[in-house]
Amino acid sequence: MEKRQRSYEYFRLSSARKLMAPFHDRLPVEVDRWEPALAPMIRGMRYSADGGGANLYEVSAELRTAADLFASALSEGTPVPKNMPTADPVERTPHVLREIAAHVEEWNSLPRGEAAMTTRELALRFPRLIPKLSIYFGQDGSAISDEMSGSTIEEGIAMWIDQIHPRCPWELPGTAAECYEALALFQNEDALDRFFAQEHGGGSGAVDFEELLPLLAQSCIDHMKAHHPPVWEKR
Known part of the structure; x- marks a missing residue:
């Protein structure tokens, strides 16, 4: 049961982790740093959604879940979610994740330039x-x-x-x-x-x-x- 729970905890954030992949371990707190870095991945995941992948609302929901899990872990002194980048200081992580979630949710209606494609985006x-x-x-x-x-x-x-x-x-x-x-x-x-x-x-x-x-x-x-x-x- 414990192994199943760990699997559940990990995979329920799989789309959020995929989106966060460009950041590896460190999550930028400044919007002007994370927004352009994520633009190709958001666009790629939007493209994948047309083929049956998670849509941007689902990705946004996972990011909010991740933010809640980080907030709970930080307040209770328990381990934070694995394989997710953290902000510096780590206490900023829930706030940044919620900002990104809102950005992802609104992405279809936002004015945006054409970011160059990346290999991560194309791999999707x-x-x-x-x-x-x-x-x-x-x-x-x-x-x-x-x-x-x-x-x-x-x-x-x-x-x-x-x-x-x-x-x-x-x-x-x-x-x-x-x-x-x-x-x-x-x-x-x-x-x-x-x-x-x-x-x-x-x-x-x-x-x-x-x-x-x-x-x-x-x-x-x-x-x-x-x-x-x-x-x-x-x-």
Whole structure:
């Protein structure tokens, strides 16, 4: 029960932690420091909400919850929430979190300039693809391991799909979509390599990303056609 409670306490702030990631351990107290730093992440989370991620009102609610937890911990002398940045002095943390929560909640209606995109913001678009390119095709990836030496890139993709099956309807369509989004967004091999390999530890095996991503997407589509016809309950 204690372990379950710890998990609950941690994951109920997951979106707030994601937003706060640019600050690592130290939370700026000045608005003119935290506002521009958070602008790309807020924009990225707003984009993700259209695909089913937490909306900005939910993120704001988590920030307010975090502020309440900090305030309670500070008044009672108990540990503050883990993996959340704190202000200096730490007593300012609840106030700053509530300021940020209000800003996030009002973000859609605020006048704003176009902040430059960041790698953290862009990573929000690829929750499936980034881990796969690292685990399967990055350094020591299972699709390019010694056991797979001599295998083609198609065989590496097939190995991954075999491991996913039969959960494919909840994994492959989204992966295919992220492949095409990456191609539309990054547009050339240099940009793809910089983002997926240099910044996020992914790889493309023995081929370029420009070759791997269309192949990965098409393999997902072909497998779905062969094994998972579109079936759902009629209204």
